[in-house]
Amino acid sequence: MRVSNLFTKTRKLTVDETKAKSHELLVQGGYINQEMAGAYSLLPLGNIVLRKIENIIREEMNAIGGQEILMPSIHPQSNWEKTGRWGSMDILFKVDSRWGNTTYALAPSHEEIVFPLVKKFLFSYKDLPISVYQLQTKFRDEKRAKSGIIRGREFGMKDMYSFHETPEDLSQYYEKAKEAYLKIFRRCGIDAKVTIASGGDFTKKYSHEFMAISEAGEDLIIACTLCTYAENTEVSELEEGSSCPKCGGKMNAVKSIEIGNIFDLGDKFGRDFEMEYTDREGNKKIPVSGCYGIGTTRLIGSIVEISNDEKGIIWPEEVSPFDIHLIGLGLDKEEVKSFAESVYNRLGEAKLSVLYDDREDASGGFKFKDADLMGVAKQVVVSEKLLAQNKVEYKRRENGKVELISLEELIKKIK
């Protein structure tokens, strides 16, 4: 991708200091645009980051047997009445059809679709376990949208639902999902803490929240400084400075963002939708199930919230919108330009994705500032000076360490 072709631009000026840091950086860098309170457009760069996050999630969900599907966003009222949530859920958007008197729910979650859906294909214990997931848009009529992309009224989410014969099988799968979640967050550059929380109005059982430690967070948790163990202060009896029940490390109270949540649903929704199958003894049985969510667009904001400095965003490698940000200096000179172009082409041949700052009318300073702001994990500079040595300059955004290196050495090094 050439910077000269990007229809978005970076912005020099601060957008609104009162908002979240991640919001400011994502707007300045040209990743997102706010359309109203709680609704955002993802611009080319932001969209690439979202796809990268989604693909990481896909890989890890597929690895634990999840099958990807895609369900609709508008749901029939009757399904929501069956679960009792039509009347009880105050964040539920309801939309009227212009024809007749039909009202639909705009999906804040998908139990009301996925349970009747799976029911259609579930006849025997031999069909279990089943695990399905989707990457989709959710709508929640939040009383107050806040913190930029971290808490919107429309947002991206991965939701997975699993169905099992026994609570034991569910809990085994639940643990597998927990590990998969930690892996996903690690790949996104976040060292997530796992807290035990209440199940909300969802289930009488417990749930686990995955927390990213950040001042921008809305939750206060008490987290171990050594391992992933943590408790939400809403339910915790641990005190600041006490020792971790799991590893003995020190527990600290910290603010954090909820980036994932998994629930043991028991047979709640299975019963609501009379989801019966025949077990080994020929009896009718209701499966137990779990659900597993990750806010994908919120994750974008959370990563930026955690990974930035005074110059801009610092993308962790796996979610960086490009492998390399290539900066061409002095491109008005023909030989420098063709050198830069050949570097761009060669990196592409080596299957590296490159954002190439090919602007001939921008000063060098401007390009460095833009690159640091946009935060691509690796930067490569070409210039007249470097051309003379037949070298390029290689720099990692996270530590700013600079290396002079030949192009082929560079490719070998980062492939």
Add this chain to the structure above:
RNA sequence: CGGGGCGUGGUGUAACGGCAGCACGCUUGCUUUGGGAGCAUGUAGUUCGAGUUCAAAUCUCGGCGCCCCGACCA
């Protein structure tokens, strides 16, 4: 939903009730390319409605919108 704040060119801001100004951006031209370039040039604005007043960006009432604190939070 309770409380508070704010609404001025594309962006960020200034203006006692009395000529709407600045910076950035953008246009055009020339010069510039190793850390947000220089000169010249042009461009564009008071959220909406009602009211008070000789006169409203400024005061009053209402609408709409956004932000913050709290409450809420699959």
